[in-house]
Amino acid sequence: MTAKLHFPAMTGLSRTTQASVTDYLRKAILSGELPAGTRLVQAEIAEALNVSVTPIREALRELSTQGLVNLDAFRGAVVHTPTLAELEEIFEIRAVLLPLSIQKGVYGITTQEIEQAELLLVQMEAEGDRPRWVELNRQFHSLLYQADRSSHLKNLLQRLSDIASIYINLSFVEKPLQKELSEKEHRELLEAYRCQDAVRATQVTLNHINSTLEAARRVLQKSNKT
Numbered sequence: 432m433t434a435k436l437h438f439p440a441m442t443g444l445s446r447t448t449q450a451s452v453t454d455y456l457r458k459a460i461l462s463g464e465l466p467a468g469t470r471l472v473q474a475e476i477a478e479a480l481n482v483s484v485t486p487i488r489e490a491l492r493e494l495s496t497q498g499l500v501n502l503d504a505f506r507g508a509v510v511h512t513p514t515l516a517e518l519e520e521i522f523e524i525r526a527v528l529l530p531l532s533i534q535k536g537v538y539g540i541t542t543q544e545i546e547q548a549e550l551l552l553v554q555m556e557a558e559g560d561r562p563r564w565v566e567l568n569r570q571f572h573s574l575l576y577q578a579d580r581s582s583h584l585k586n587l588l589q590r591l592s593d594i595a596s597i598y599i600n601l602s603f604v605e606k607p608l609q610k611e612l613s614e615k616e617h618r619e620l621l622e623a624y625r626c627q628d629a630v631r632a633t634q635v636t637l638n639h640i641n642s643t644l645e646a647a648r649r650v651l652q653k654s655n656k657t
Contacts, residue, residue, distance in 0.1 A: 453490040462562035463600035471508040515651040522644045530633045536578035602646035
C-alpha cells in the first residue's frame, strides 16, 4: 500500500520514547487501523506522531520480533500479511497451550482481576467502534492470561494472541463482528473463571477461537483461489 498513513487517534501518544511509539503502532496494527500489507514509512510516521525517526526505527524492529511487522530489504517495514499456513499453525498451538494456561489461571485469578475483566466487558458492550472493540477484546483476554503466573507460558500465549488479532480482523470479512454472541461467550468465560470451572472455561475458549479460525480460513482460501 502506498497511501499516506493515517492515524485517527494521535492523541493517544503522550510520550516520545521508543516504548510509547511501539505501543502506539502495535495497537494500531492489532486493531486493524493499520491493515496487513501497509507500508510503514519511517519519515511519514515520525511526521504524523511528531517524533524523530530514531524511536520509529527501533519500534519497527521491536514489532518485527513480535511478528507484527515484516522488514523487507526492498519495501522497508510492512505490516505483517497473514497466510493460511501461519493461521493453521498459530491456532493449532493455541488450542494446545490454552487449556494448560486455563487449568492454572482459573485457580490463580484474583478478585481484583475478575473486577477488571468485568469492567472491560462493560466497556466492550457499550463500544460501537470496531477497532476500539478489538483492542478491548485483546485487553480482556490478556488479563485472563495474566491469571496464569507461569511467565513463559503467559508470554508465549500473549505473543500468539497478538498475531492472532490480525486474523480476528481478517475473520470480519467473512463473518462480521457478532457483538452479542462474542460478548455472551466472554460472559460465560468470565463466570467460569469466577467459579473456578476449568472444564467450562476451556470449552468456551476453544469454541471461541475455533469460530475465528474457521472464518479466517475461509477468507484466506478464497484469496488463494483468486
